[in-house]
Amino acid sequence: MNGSMTVLRILPEIIFTITGVLIMLVDPVMPREANRKPLGWLAVFGALAALVASLYQYSLPDGTAYFGVVQTDAFSVFFHVLISGIILVSALVALDAVHPDTENLGELFALISFGAVGMLLMTSGVELLLVFIGLEISSISTYILAGFRRKTAKSPESAIKYFLLGSFATAFFLYGIALTYGATGTTRITDIATGLATTHDLPIAVVGLAFIIIGLAFKVSAAPFHLWTPDVYEGAPSPIVGLMSTAPKAAAFAVLLRIAYEAFPQLQSHWMPLLWIIAAISMTLGNLGALRQKNVKRMLAYSSIAHAGYLLVAFTVLSADGVAAASFYAVAYAVMNVGIFAVISHAGGYEDRLTLIEDYKGLAYRSPLLGGAMAFFLLSLIGIPFTGGFFGKFYVFASAIHAGMIWLAIIGLINSGIAVFYYLRVLTAAYTKPLDTSPVLNVPRASFPLLLALFLTVSVTLILGIAPDRILKGARNAAETFPILSSQQPPLNATPGAPSMAELSHKP
């Protein structure tokens, strides 16, 4: 492999790094009272370039780089595109929500870019060391972002909760890696499977896997490791919540998929029931918790726990269909969640003026555009046809039923029914005519970045709901990069799975 190819395999990461460093360099040399919004545009263009670079990576042949630490395959590129897209929209939303005199504006955008580097490395890393470092880069950036409104009472509290519980989870993840290394003698994900076949210490590997799953379940806020989620989301600035409820989770799900299907396929009988239980509890506790919330951000936090549960349903299916459904659901969930937080952060502003569901009364009358977008995203979260949420849920439950997991599918479908209630509460509030006595809801005019962000999210949600074929095909190609899945399903294994298999056997 020649040198330029090696660099291309981490091109999006490099672009995000340069963007972040550039912002950090320009920020201090700008005059103190200068408008720092151009730095936000820099972050937007960086994310756009990274998105283009990620799409370009589809044309690269599958393979590894940097001593086999980074791997570009259909799976990692799929998540690269998703995460770069989320960062692009989140940067636009943040640009809309902040004011020119918001504190530390340059650092806000730099941290978004640096966090993205970590998330991208998580998805393309095939060495647990790199995955761990990526996880930490993304986590540390989001800890700071959660506490960004540091003069308020709630924001530092949310940051400290996120930080303590996140580090706690990291320690578990790390201990899991140590035990896996002890049992198999390697920290390379692709070699762990071969190490497992010959190991004498299988119990140690099982404990290690359990710890890894615990650590990652914290990061994706799956029950029973979800308790930090509502508090963190409530205190963090809204544009950041849209980012941190989607991109780091998508990356953590990608890591979980890679570890489960590529490193521990032999232990399927061990991790499958575990994920089954986590999925069932997440869906149930998430939806029941959301029912009794009055604060919109807390409600969406519980809803994100429930969505993590739906996604985990697809994990337990053990087929290319399931992994494809999980990847597709990650896209659908990310797009609609970023979209609804774009609406919330514009209506509530960086200072979080609107918190309770009643505060949103009359939003649609004040601003038909925002109200309409909110309604659309809420319907997508419910799973109404013609939205991405519908096909996401459809594929997840179809693959579960296809694999004979009737009970999990039933639990999931009941939960989707429960979810309708709390989403509709927000929807009816937005479309209720406000009383004459109530204070006028003051919604600022939608700025260009917000319009762009809403256009992107709405159109992608619509595309997912009307013509999901292309993205589903991408998800399926992604799923078939795992050797175990492409060999299990011979008829589907026409071409896409083969290159990565060849690559595996050629590795030094």
Add this chain to the structure above:
Amino acid sequence: MVPIAYYLILSAILFSIGVGAFLIKRNIITIFMSIELMLNAVNLSFVAFANYWNQINHQFSGQIFVFFVMVVAAAEAAVGLAIIIALFRARKTLNVDQVDLMKL
């Protein structure tokens, strides 16, 4: 030559002490210290395993891991202490029981 099991048991005990302290202690600085203890317990495991595998197949990536864990722990400490200072300035307390503006 001390058997590897001794190191692993010590590491597991240290990790458990860290988990226990994380759950019991009420001061945020102490909780933060218990996380550091957990990370260093893991480091001990890594070194012990690296020594074990080095004798078998000369594969000791566990030692490399330890360096990165130290770096990450230092970065976490920098950010964590900054967050703790921001919290103290905003709330004048470091007791987790009083940092409870947001509840279920």
